Amino acid sequence: MYPVILGLVFALVEIRVVLAMNLPAIHVAFPYSIPVYLSGGIFLEILYHLIPTGFLV
Numbered sequence: 539m540y541p542v543i544l545g546l547v548f549a550l551v552e553i554r555v556v557l558a559m560n561l562p563a564i565h566v567a568f569p570y571s572i573p574v575y576l577s578g579g580i581f582l583e584i585l586y587h588l589i590p591t592g593f594l595v
Contacts, residue, residue, distance in 0.1 A: 566574045 565571070
């Protein structure tokens with residue numbers, strides 16, 4: 539039960555921080571979202587997986 543309670547506490551803290559910061563929405567409308575999210579996914583895959591793997595090898 540401790541991991542569940544700890545996860546809920548962290549989630550509530552994060553929600554309160556995001557609501558307090560009052561950040562704008564970062565979502566893109568449908569026609570433009572396809573290339574934006576596709577290129578973002580490819581970029582993050584390279585950044586998070588291919589570059590560190592290259593350094594480790």
